Amino acid sequence: MSKRDYYEVLGVTRTATDEDLKKAYRRCAMKFHPDRNPGDAAAEAAFKECKEAYEVLSDPNRRRMYDQHGHAAFEHGMGGGGGPGYADMGDIFGDIFGNIFGNIFGGGAGASRGPRRGADIGYVMELSLEEAVFGVEKQIEIPTLEECEPCTGSGSSDGKVETCPTCHGRGQVRFQRGIFSMQQACPHCGGRGQIVAKPCAECRGQGRVERTKTLQVKVPAGVDTGDRIRLAGEGEAGPSGASPGDLYVDVRVREHEIFQRDGDDLHCEVPIRITQAALGDTVRVPTLNGEVELRVPAETQSGKLFRVRDKGVKSVRSRAPGDLYCRVVVETPVNLTTEQRELLEQFEATFVGDTAARRHSPRSSTFLDGVKGFWERMKS
Template identity: 50%
Template sequence: MLGDLFGFGGIFGGGGRRGRRVPRGRDLRYDLKIEFEEAVRGMETRVQVPRLDLCEECDGSGAEPGGVATCSQCSGQGQVAFQQGFFTIARACAHCQGTGKLITDPCQTCSGEGRVQVEKTITVKIPAGVDDGVRMRISGEGEAGPAGGVAGDLYVVLHVREHKIFRRHELHILCDHPISYAQAALGAEITVPTLDGEETLTVSAGTQSGSRFRLRGKGVPELNGRGRGDQYVTLHVHTPTSLTAEQRELIGQLAEIEGDPVAEPGLFDRVKKIFH
């Protein structure tokens, strides 16, 4: 009982015999770049992964039909025992590498390895709401284990490309949107982009540059599917870099009403006004 509980079955002479330990296949990593929208909405894609797979010709045995013999050193047990004081210690047989078998006629396809290099097409299902750097594990899609061992796992690491409009903060989507001075001062209804299409946003009169508005439920879905974040739109009052004569005159009148000092027109502007 002591050997079964604490893993000493192969050490104490009275313990039960353990089965041969076959090496597990190596885990693999695949880096996958996806778009911002794909990370938010989820997607399914196929990837080509180079890996060692079981040789179909020998079914992973590494030998031609009838080309396997029982190891004479361990009598096919995969372990050899020796006495050390009062204890009997079992170790993997060095002659057969713990397999209990020896290949006498290697497979011509895999040269006795039991595995061959292939390009495996694997379907990757990405849930909605994943973030940059998320690592997804696909069980059993790593390299095949040697000597018929269990296959390793495939780890897909996601890299989300930046979006030209949107940014992400946790479950929320952030974006900036320009409005004119008139819209900010007088108020307006404007359309702003979301991942679900355009939304109408009501801008109150007197809105200041830097004001932030929330669009509920327009953010990133939770991975468990139980909710969704919001989208925050930050408004920036756009200052025109060039004005028509009429625009300049109207803004100048507004400046006079408000008592705001403004720059006098330059010589070129005054001359142009004379000839118009």
């Protein structure tokens, strides 16, 4: 079965930036992750396909090779760099010319590269605004490959290994292509130079097993969407006892019902009555650390922005907290009583006349003057 184009898998163009690739992979991983689709074989296959595509395209060298040669760049088992069948072109040409001169002068480059470290894995952690601002410790569950306990990662039931009969312990095999003598990782032992005599029944000789790992993640105060926490050594276990990869926790902060965050600053809307706006008042507004008093001066217009210093967020990168910006919104009273309506009608009567309108409602007067000028221009 032919593989789909990696760019098509992630839903990006061939000119996609690293950030575009990262966003596309996150969307794909969130959609098809096995935790979100338990027992769905198709979703699991799609998740693996997305992971494979991202591992290739996120690496500049592998992406360049893929753009030039497509999937053929990683075929024939020429793997040496952490991706699916990844082949470093420098290694290939080094092997070609190294073996030519090695054959002539009696040398050779057949040393085994040894097992590679485990793969890094990612996890998206959703936080409330309060958790992100003040920090929190969260317990998460990660599906990953862990070292097999019965065989301690060796893959052998009795701890014994044998020299690979194909490469004779060198980890690489040599083959002839025309005038060139080339070498690649041994397909029998995977470049290790050794094979397991009696495979472990638990891991079937792989040295690793699929498990769900539970971790406690300490989130520092002040993180925001886009921040990443690295947990060294908490990724997939490496093959044949090699060191594990890392776990990267990507932070995503949920929307808050009151505040909107902008860097170190917070923004919110504060509703006030028309009388408070006209006469002035002191109102209490919420912050993440409790309520504070906000002085609203007389004749305040709806939409006026007030700043409350040091009531924002102190991010993980800043030395001082940001500010809280409060935008007042004048509310029109509803559900009026008969008495309230009569009082408002009496109040409205005091605005009758051009002079009163200009004195008490300057913005309205300016607007009406503009409308009058507009119609005059239309008539002329």
